[in-house]
Amino acid sequence: MAEIRPYRVGDEEQIVNLFNEVFKKDRKVNYWHWQFLESPYGQTAMALADEDGKIIGQCTLMPSKMQVGDREILGGQSIDAMVHKDFRRMGYYENLAFYSYDLGIEMGIKFRYGFPSKEALQGILEKLGGKLVCDIPLYMDVYRLDRLAAHFLKSKGLSIVLTAPIKFFIWLFKGKKVKSNEKYEFEEIKNFDHRFDELWSRVSENYGTMTTRESSFLNWRISNHPNISYKTFAATRNGELKGYIVVKDEEKLVRGKYPLKIGSIVDIIGEDEDSYIALYERAKEYFKSIKIDFVLCWILDGMYREETLKKLGFMKTKSRIPFAVKNLTDDSSIDEYIFKEENWYLMPIEADTY
Structure with missing residues (x-):
């Protein structure tokens, strides 16, 4: 043994x-x-x-x-x-x-x-005393539907014609495009400084259960990642940091042979709804400049700024990511915070696979 x-x-x-x-x-x-x-x-x-x-x-x-x-x-x-x-x-x-x-x-x-696999989840629930908090919904904002169709139809022209009605219905589903009302200055962040600690101190009470967004954590997780080069855009207004968004892009094969460029919102923290909208507008400029096909985002039911993210054009897919929790103590006072989906603010920054 x-x-x-x-x-x-x-x-x-x-x-x-x-x-x-x-x-x-x-x-x-x-x-x-x-x-x-x-x-x-x-x-x-x-x-x-x-x-x-x-x-x-x-x-x-x-x-x-x-x-x-x-x-x-x-x-x-x-x-x-x-x-x-x-x-x-x-x-x-x-x-x-x-x-x-x-x-x-x-x-x-x-x-x-x-964030266990479906196979591992069963053991966590049945043998280890864990509890499934939710299956995290994966949302998608489609940028280039015709390119996806072109892989299957083998014809760029035909794909444009056939996807036009679908793109119209997507446009109807998304509704009126939202735009930020304030003017921001944007900068690309390589290292997270004291401004991000100050931002977290101001906005943390708005958020639920989550990893604290201190600069030390962000530098370790984002700036110092040995394998992934993230893009971080910070928004300031009147000289004060109002929020940031962390994104990444990658190329994946659909069905093992169709290459698509996928973007992901890895993290987004903002002082208010307008800053969220402005941050995604800046990220969208970047995604379009590198010809991303679609962007993915986690949006939990009841999560802070859930409706804001949906208004930005994200639509729910059938994909889900299990999220399980286990209280290791006798302190039941934390149960209402860690076992209820609506109390969590989860972004892919939490998961080691992003």
């Missing part, structure tokens, strides 16, 4: 090798160091299964400072849970998960949260 133990310096090579084997990826050790050791909120709690010196399993809780009601507490995001194929169905996953909870509690983590 493998030993269940915490991370030790030097384990990272084996952990990365196991990750690449299980998930068929090509992760590098420098990415692992950034993700698990360099967070401003401390080293990730890592529970490992050690079979005679070989790492064969892992469960983790990555600490994040969370705003929960009028308090700031530590939450722990479960990422990279894995067991080598030769050791599955032997109880390791459950033992590793519960041990990671113990390690997290010692660090001061109050609750566990994560």
Whole structure:
């Protein structure tokens, strides 16, 4: 039986090798160091299964400072849970998960949260005592419908003709285009300074349960990401920061062979509705300049600025992302904040896969 133990310096090579084997990826050790050791909120709690010196399993809780009601507490995001194929169905996953909870509690983590696959969700609900808060709806703003159709029809001209009625109905669905009423100055952000701490201090009371948007977190998560180059646009008015939007773009293959350029709103924080509208207008300029086909955004039911984001033209798709939570303490006072969808403000910045 493998030993269940915490991370030790030097384990990272084996952990990365196991990750690449299980998930068929090509992760590098420098990415692992950034993700698990360099967070401003401390080293990730890592529970490992050690079979005679070989790492064969892992469960983790990555600490994040969370705003929960009028308090700031530590939450722990479960990422990279894995067991080598030769050791599955032997109880390791459950033992590793519960041990990671113990390690997290010692660090001061109050609750566990994560975005599990549909397969992993069943185990979380049935074996680990987690609760499904919601299936996060994925919304889409379509920019170039004819290009998507052209891949399937093999004719650009025909795609333009056939998609015209669809584009008309989309236009009707979106309704009147909203525009910002104020004038802003925009700048592209490479590093997040004290202005973002001041912005968060002013607007945080408007938001629900979420990762605090401190500059230290934003610099670690966005500016210092080892693999992804995000774009961040900040909006100022009369010299004061009013909000920011973080976006990314990528090319993906639809049905394994049709390349499309996809944009994502990774995070957006604004002082008011007008700043949200202005920030997306600026992001839209960028997306159109690089010929994005469509843009994706998370919009939870009841989420702060839900209606604003919908007014910007986003339409609900059938895609969903499970979001599950577990209270690790006896403090039931946080339950109403962490178990109710409408209390969360979730953006892809929360998830390690974006």
